Structures are given as structure tokens and as C-alpha cells.
Amino acid sequence: MADIGEPKVRGPEKPLKKGEVALIKTLIKHPMESGLRKNAENGETIPAHYIETLTAEYGGAKVVQATWSGAVSKNPFFSFYVKADKTGPLTVTWKDNKGQEWTEKTEIKVE
Amino acid sequence: MSIHSETTLTRRKFLEAVGATGAVCVAAGLIGMPTLTEAADAPAATNIDELIAKELGAGPVALEKVKIDTPPKAENGALVRMPVSVDHPMEADNYIATLAIFVDDNPKPLVGKFDFTPAAGKVEVELRIKMAKASQIRAIAKTNKGKLYGAVMKLEVAEGGCAG
Numbered sequence A: 001m002a003d004i005g006e007p008k009v010r011g012p013e014k015p016l017k018k019g020e021v022a023l024i025k026t027l028i029k030h031p032m033e034s035g036l037r038k039n040a041e042n043g044e045t046i047p048a049h050y051i052e053t054l055t056a057e058y059g060g061a062k063v064v065q066a067t068w069s070g071a072v073s074k075n076p077f078f079s080f081y082v083k084a085d086k087t088g089p090l091t092v093t094w095k096d097n098k099g100q101e102w103t104e105k106t107e108i109k110v111e
Numbered sequence B: 001m002s003i004h005s006e007t008t009l010t011r012r013k014f015l016e017a018v019g020a021t022g023a024v025c026v027a028a029g030l031i032g033m034p035t036l037t038e039a040a041d042a043p044a045a046t047n048i049d050e051l052i053a054k055e056l057g058a059g060p061v062a063l064e065k066v067k068i069d070t071p072p073k074a075e076n077g078a079l080v081r082m083p084v085s086v087d088h089p090m091e092a093d094n095y096i097a098t099l100a101i102f103v104d105d106n107p108k109p110l111v112g113k114f115d116f117t118p119a120a121g122k123v124e125v126e127l128r129i130k131m132a133k134a135s136q137i138r139a140i141a142k143t144n145k146g147k148l149y150g151a152v153m154k155l156e157v158a159e160g161g162c163a164g
Helices: B003-008 B009-028 B048-055
Strands: A005-011 A021-029 A053-060 A061-068 A077-083 A088-096 A099-108 B067-068 B080-086 B096-103 B111-117 B123-129 B137-145 B148-157
Touching: A021 A053, A021 A088, A021 A099, A021 B048, A053 A077, A053 B123, A061 A077, A061 B003, A061 B123, A099 B080, B048 B111, B048 B137, B067 B137, B080 B096, B080 B137, B080 B148, B096 B123, B111 B123
Parallel strands: none
Antiparallel strands: A005 A021, A021 A077, A053 A061, A053 A088, A061 B111, A077 B123, A088 A099, B067 B080, B080 B123, B096 B111, B096 B137, B137 B148
16 A cells, blocks of 8 residues: 555744744645545445544644545645644644554644 | 534435536446436435534624635646635634535535644644535634634636546
8 A cells, every 4th residue: 555644744843932823734645535436447436535534733732633524635735733832742643434543743843 | 513424425415416517527437337226215415504504503604704715716626725714813712613614516515624722823724625516615614602704715627526
């Protein structure tokens, strides 16, 4: 399954001031198969296989939880903001409808 | 309040919801397979307003504060840029708790739902979504007190994106 996984999370490289908001970009390889398409050769429905949730946590608290349908594009990109509080990891977890899970993090540095 | 309830959308509901164009989209890969025969036993089409009420709570939606910042025509329906922002404080007792994005004419209109805490600092997200055809798009935000704000736009699609 080469075309799945490889989660990436990118945050600001330079230290932030406490209270500053920072853009976080995430990317993961995933087919995001909706379950609504048919195989052209045999007419069988292609089973649904998509990421259902993306959760971002920072400083022990949830920042955002995304709940997706199969209408989110293949290899989903997602960006959001976080408010800098103290130095520590921002952890992103993706879970798909087959129970597979990926986690990746970026370090938020606060002056 | 879960997106999972959406998966109960039956085949007929889906066909009714998408209409002929959407069905062509699904049938594109069929090559002569019968398509509508299994559609006989399901209830009426999804009503978007009911879906919004189900996901975010009932109430008037003020068309302000929310911005969908994408061009009115998408070149590729498989990869439609969807940046959405909400101009609202993210304070401990006054914040945007949920943002949901709906594509009216998609087989499953609720594309994504985002639950925030004040730790986000501001609500500005971007993702890419699939659209089978031109459709109205709605981004609806709910505050922690249950007040609803929203934005609506019509988006053209040059090439439909059922695939991928």
C-alpha cells in the first residue's frame, strides 16, 4: 500500500510570541474513496475507504477535530490555526473508516 | 450530531438527491449495468435545511462573518480549493464551536464538519473537496452559544470530480 500514509504536519519554524496564532498545514496520502463509484470493468461498487477524522491536539487539549465524508479530495490537505501558549508538540491524528490510524507532530516553539 | 448518520443515506435517497446529472456521474463507470433498479425502497430526498438543522441545530442562519474564499469556477471537480474563514472571537466563553461545509448537489451534501476549541485562536481552514457538478455551497458556523452564521455561494465546475 504505497499510496497511503506518509503524514506530514508543518508549523512555523521560528518561535512565536505567546498568544500569537500560527498556520498549521497537514497532508496525508489516502485514496479517499467515497464508496459511491463503480468499477468500470465489472460494475462492482468500489468500497468506501476514506479518512473519517483528523484531530489536532496541543498542550494536552484539542484544537480542532475534523469529521470528513468521502467527498474530501484524495491525498487530503488540511490547514488550520493554533494559538501559541507554551512550547510543546502539536499532534495530528488521522483515522480512516477501516480503522487505520496515523499520527504526526510538529513542535510549537514559544518565546 | 455525527457525520456517521449520513452513511445511512440510501441509494434511492442518493439518486433523488443528485438527480440525473449526478446519476450519470456514477454511471460513467458502469458500461451497461442496470443502475436504477435497486432504488425502489427508500424515503424522500435529503433536504439541505433539515440536514443543517440536524448537524448544527435549528435556527436562523445570519449570512455574515463566514467567508468562502474560492473562485466562482473550479477547473477540476476532483480538487476544488475550499478555504473558509469565520470572523469571530475565539475566547473561552465566546467562540466558534463548529463549522460545517455542505455541497447541496453532492450525493452526500455534508462534506466536512470541524469542531474547534478556543485554542485554535481563529477559524480559518482550507481543504480540497470533490464536486460532481456545479452546485450551491454553504459554510455554516455555530458559536458555543448555538448562534448560526453562514455563507452561500454558487460554484461552477469545469470538469466533474466523482473520480479520485
